[in-house]
Amino acid sequence: MARSPRSITREQRRTPLAVTVSAWVAPLLVLTGFAFVACVPVLIALIGALARARDRVVKAAATVLAVTYAIPFVIWQTRPDGAPSLSKDIHPGFIGLIVAASAALLLTLHGVRRR
Template identity: 60%
Template sequence: MTVAAWAVPLLVVGQFALLAVLPVVLALVGALRSVRDRAVRRAVFLLAAAYAAPLVVWLVRPDGAQSLSKDMHPGFAGLIVAASAALLATLHRARKQRCPGR
């Protein structure tokens, strides 16, 4: 899940926003299947919602650009990067609590 959380902002900033759906879905499924920490689940849902908003806007608009990266407002890209950073911080905190000797 950590690799997926790192991949999302890299793909969005690197102008491969549509491909970022894969790590978002992987993080969401991983959190639902194996993570019991509520904070991690909330952070994953925040990331999924932040990514889904521009994706839905791009799919629904009839006059949208040819790619999600070109159609996405920079504010959405910043929100996705911030949500991914929040997920990474939450994962780090959860790992520290689970393994205090690390």
């Protein structure tokens, strides 16, 4: 018998709701031009998944999201001729990778909840 989302208690939830919300917000911020601010939900998703998730796949997906965000962030910080904002300096390929990594995290979270 399938449970409705309201019938799942906090103790039964395997990962915090903040991880799921952060996985939705991070690519939205990157796509709308607030890539620097996206570091907050990426960190929330990473810390929440590593600290509270029981499934290794969720932890791995959150780590992949953090790494795909960290690469352009570090490049932007270390380049002497970088743009004034991360949104202007980030390569579109990295935007696609961040969106894909976030989608993978959301799919793994959904798969864990269905089990």
